[in-house]
Amino acid sequence: PMEYPLTYAIVQIILVIPIIIAGHRFYSVGFKAIIQRSPNMDSLIAMGTSAAILYSLYSVYQISSGNFGAVEDLYFETAGVIITLILLGKYLEAVSKGKTSEAIKKLMGLAPKTAVVIRDGVEIETPIDEVEIDDVILVKPGGKIPVDGVVIEGNTAIDESMLTGESMPIDKKSGDMVYAASINKNGMIQFRATKIGGDTALAQIIKLVEDAQGSKAPIAQLADIVSSYFVPTVFVIAVLAFAGWYFTGHSFVFAMTIFISILVIACPCALGLATPTAIMVGTGKGAEYGILIKGGEALETTHLINTIVFDKTGTITEGKPEVTDIVTTAGVDRDWLLQIAASAEKGSEHPLGEAIVRGAEKESLEILTIDTFKAIPGYGIEVEVDGSRLLLGNRKMMDQNSISLTTLEAESDRLAEEGKTPMYIAMNGQLSGIIAVADVVKASSKAAIAKLHGMGIEVAMITGDNKRTAAAIARLVGIDRVLAEVLPQDKSNEVKKLQSEGRKVAMVGDGINDAPALVQADIGIAIGSGTDVAMESADIVLMRSDLMDVPTAIKLSKSTIRNIKQNLVWAFGYNVAGIPIAAGLLYLFGGPLLNPIFAAAAMSLSSVSVLTNALRLKGFKP
Secondary structure, eight states: OOOSHHHHHHHHHHHHHHHHTTTTTHHHHHHHHHHTOOOOHHHHHHHHHHHHHHHHHHHHHHTTTTTTTGGGGHHHHHHHHHHHHHHHHHHHHHHHHHHHHHHHHHHHSOOOOOOEEETTTTEEEGGGOOTTTTOOOOOOOOOOOOOOEEEEOOOOEEEEEEHHHSOOOOOETTEEEEOOOOEEEOOOOOEEEEOOOOGGGHHHHHHHHHHHHOOHHHHHHHHHHHHHHHHHHHHHHHHHHHHHHTTTTTOHHHHOOOOHHHHHHTHHHHHHHHHHHOOOOOOHHHHHHTTTOOHHHHHHTTTTOOEEEIIIIIIOOOOOOEEEEEOOOOOOOOHHHHHHHHHTTTTOHHHHHHHHHHHHHHTTTOOOOOEEEEEETTTEEEEETTTTTEEEEHHHHHHHHOOOGGHHHHHHHHHHTTOOOOEEEETTTTEEEEEHHHHHHHTTHHHHHHHHHHHOOOOEEEEESOOHHHHHHHHTTTTTEEEOOGGGHHHHHHHHHHHTTTEEEEEEEEGGGGGGHHHHEEEEEEEEEEEHHHHHHEEETTOOOOOOHHHHHHHHHHHHHHHHHHHHHHHHHHHHHHHHTTTTTTHTOOOOOHHHHHHHHHHHHHHHHHHHHHHGGGGOOH
16 A cells, blocks of 8 residues: 555545445435434444544645655555445344245245136136136136135135144035135136235235335334434444544544544434334244234234233134024913014024024924014114014013013023023014024133133123023133123223223234224234134134134234343343443443444444344244
């Protein structure tokens, strides 16, 4: 350098130009943020390296004027290494993000690229993008279902593990739904396309995970706020340190080294990575277990939950009730009662009504034609059949219509104590009998509730069932609190009452009538086998419909928040410790002066450490 100082300086300029071009984003974003009075991390990098380059250009002028000693004051190399190290950190960040998005990539790769569509009786292999709604699609054994649809011909078993995590194939027949990317195991089927492209269940899952990974948790917004104050504070410290050293007799070069080192080491890049990387890994890990978390806020709030309200039918129970008892009043035939009740319920979509219809079909009873049908949510149904007015519903419906239950009161109480739901049938104002229906409790319900209790969480059950039936189910699964005889429209009010007690409430449900309560709750958790409305209203969707995934979701949330806090402590701690060293604290006591290059290396190391810590979440186990 001392032999050919000007050549040496020009070579450095030539070498640093491509690096500055590669890092141009730091300057455009950083200086724009300063102009808008909201300086950020890029502002620190832009100011630090610009100061180094501008001072180096002044030194080049000095060299060209004959002051060859100014060759010692060139900082092009420092600026180049700083930008290179930070770009390396960004690259490692991108690689980490790529790894956390593996769940999405796997899902995207599941869908087949073509479908065999039957048009005018001819089988045509069609690109997936050209499949239309109502197209009839043929899938042979071993083939993948290309889009969502409803089976119109054939029987088979379908492997839906990619959607639900459930390893056992599910039997499908005419009228059943099939989903894109699931695998047809053993039979040939034809189905009619109902959802294509971005509307399929698979596409919706991919969108959910992508949206969640791109979202910010409130704790991340806190980091942004802190950064907005942190950056100007650092700049002030850097200016004061520069002035302090320069005006106490040290050289301009020495003071400039301090100034650049402070700006570089204080860059809170690790702070910017602390939250998003943990959220990306956390939501990706959730997707691996069939737990779809719709955003950083949901992931963060879940760890605060201390009360969980479960809907009964279809959530705690299988949602496939069966007729268990038929009790008639004097002179009423048992088969006639089941037949007339099934005829009335034929138009109903309520699971209890469907159970009565299935019960009649099992006994090969003819379903009669009804004249009028009226569903009264939360009460039952009212129909006209053979010129007679028939009421079928719960105790509240009978009370509302002044129908005496005295003759079957004891039977009704016994059935309710056994956890069965008694449904009363009245013909022309007189009680005709009771049909009791019971729902099977899901295998995972008791274990999931026990695990939640072990985590210190109170569990409640909400249902439209009478208090005795609800209490029997609650005893069976170990639930603390029962909210029985709740009308669909009142479920959200019950959640609101719990919240008014200062509780953080999660609602777990599967039906349309659960949607308002799912929205009202601090966290809404929908069962994947439930309705589209419930899943849209929820913050978390359990694709496996397994209640053990509820404690898993809470545990994952706690692990993620713990990881974020560790990252934030590391990032802040690093900056707090690094700034005094960069300002020359060690030098004051006879130690070395921190070179800006080492400051950049240390800053990048901090970012990599945060990323590495976030990636530890990939080892999460339920």
